[in-house]
Amino acid sequence: MTRNLLLFAILLMGGCRQPSAQPGTTPNPTPVTSTLRSVASFPVGAAINPSLLTGKPLYRQTLETEFSSITSENHLKMRQVHPEKDRYDWSGGNTIVDFANQTGKRMHGHALVWHQSVPDWVTQFKGDSLAWENLLRDHITTVVKQYKGKIASWDVVNEAFLDDGTLRPTLWLQNLGPGYMARSFQYARQADPAVKLFYNEYGQEYSAKKLAAVLAMVADFRKRNIPIDGVGLQMHTNIDHPDAQIENAIRQTAATGLLVHISELDVRVNQAKTANFSPTDALWQRQKAKYQAIATAYRTIVPPAQQHGITTWNVSDADSWIPSFCQCNDFPLPFDKDFKKKAAYDGFLTGLKP
Numbered sequence: 520m521t522r523n524l525l526l527f528a529i530l531l532m533g534g535c536r537q538p539s540a541q542p543g544t545t546p547n548p549t550p551v552t553s554t555l556r557s558v559a560s561f562p563v564g565a566a567i568n569p570s571l572l573t574g575k576p577l578y579r580q581t582l583e584t585e586f587s588s589i590t591s592e593n594h595l596k597m598r599q600v601h602p603e604k605d606r607y608d609w610s611g612g613n614t615i616v617d618f619a620n621q622t623g624k625r626m627h628g629h630a631l632v633w634h635q636s637v638p639d640w641v642t643q644f645k646g647d648s649l650a651w652e653n654l655l656r657d658h659i660t661t662v663v664k665q666y667k668g669k670i671a672s673w674d675v676v677n678e679a680f681l682d683d684g685t686l687r688p689t690l691w692l693q694n695l696g697p698g699y700m701a702r703s704f705q706y707a708r709q710a711d712p713a714v715k716l717f718y719n720e721y722g723q724e725y726s727a728k729k730l731a732a733v734l735a736m737v738a739d740f741r742k743r744n745i746p747i748d749g750v751g752l753q754m755h756t757n758i759d760h761p762d763a764q765i766e767n768a769i770r771q772t773a774a775t776g777l778l779v780h781i782s783e784l785d786v787r788v789n790q791a792k793t794a795n796f797s798p799t800d801a802l803w804q805r806q807k808a809k810y811q812a813i814a815t816a817y818r819t820i821v822p823p824a825q826q827h828g829i830t831t832w833n834v835s836d837a838d839s840w841i842p843s844f845c846q847c848n849d850f851p852l853p854f855d856k857d858f859k860k861k862a863a864y865d866g867f868l869t870g871l872k873p
C-alpha cells in the first residue's frame with residue numbers, strides 16, 4: 520500500500536467512526552464496547568476504597584472503563600480524615616481524589632457531618648455550645664478548603680432523620696440543636712462557593728415520613744436562603760422492593776428542582792439472610808430487572824439538568840459493604856467477585872441507555 524493510500528485508509532476509519540444514520544440507511548450497530556459510562560447521558564459512579572485502588576488492578580481497570588464519577592466510601596469521613604483534634608490525615612482521601620482528577624472522573628465527597636464514623640476525640644469532647652460550633656465549623660471548613668477545585672460535590676449532612684421523620688438524636692443534634700444542619704451547609708458554602716452541596720439520606724423509598732421530612736427541610740432551606748444544591752437517595756435496596764415506591768421517591772425529590780443523586784445503590788438478593796446462600800438464575804433475573812427499573816426511573820423521571828447521576832456503593836460483590844453489614848452473604852452489585860459482568864450489569868446498562 521502506498522503512503523497516500525494508507526493515510527486515506529486511516530482517515531476513513533477514524534473519520535467514519537460514528538456517522539449519523541441517514542433516512543433509508545441502517546444505523547450503526549451499538550459498539551461492542553458499550554460501558555456504563557459510555558451509554559449514560561449522566562455520570563455513573565462507584566464508591567471506592569484506596570487500598571483496592573492501589574492493590575487490585577482489575578478493580579482499577581473496571582473503574583476506569585465503566586465509571587465516570589467517584590465517591591469516597593470511607594476516607595473522607597470524619598474518623599478517617601480528622602483522627603485527632605489538631606491532626607488531619609489526607610492520605611486515603613488524596614489517593615481517591617487524585618485518581619478521580621487524573622482519570623477525568625467527577626469526584627463526589629462523602630460525608631462531612633454524620634453520626635457514624637465520628638472519631639473518639641469528638642465523642643469524648645467536652646465543651647459548651649460555642650466550642651461545639653467551632654469544632655463543626657473548623658472541620659467542615661478545613662476539609663472543604665483542602666479539596667477546593669478537586670471535589671465537585673459534597674454530601675454535607677448524611678442521615679439526619681429517623682424513619683419516622685423526626686430528627687435523629689445524634690451528638691450533633693444534642694450539642695448544637697436542630698440548626699446544625701443549615702449551619703453546616705452555610706460553612707461548606709463559605710469554604711467553597713462553587714462546590715455542589717447535598718443532603719444525603721436512605722429510605723426515602725420505603726418511608727413516606729422520612730421522604731416528607733427531607734422535602735420539608737429542603738423547602739425550609741430555600742425559604743431561608745440556606746445553600747443546598749441537591750438531594751441524595753442512597754437506595755440500598757433489594758429485589759423485592761416495589762418499583763412504584765422507588766419511582767415515587769425519585770419523582771417527589773425531583774420536584775424540588777434540585778439535583779438528584781442516586782448515591783449509594785445496591786440491590787440485595789438474600790433478603791432472608793440465609794446462610795450459605797447461593798442465588799438461583801431466577802433471582803439473578805430479578806436483580807437485573809430491579810437495576811434496570813431503577814436506572815430507567817431515574818433517567819426518565821429526573822429532568823436532565825437535575826441528573827447528578829447514579830452511584831453504586833462499591834464496585835463488585837467482593838468489595839460490597841453489605842455482607843459485613845448484614846452478617847450474611849449477599850451479592851448486591853453489577854459485577855461479581857471476579858469483576859465479571861452479571862445479569863444485573865446488563866439490566867443497569869439497558870436502563871441507562873437513552
Ligand code: XIL
Binds near residue numbers: 677
Ligand atoms: C459504610 C461503608 O461502606 C462501610 O465500609 C463502613 O464500615 C460503614 O459505612 N450509608 C452511608 C455510607 O452513608 O457512608 C455507609 O458506608 C453505608 C450506609
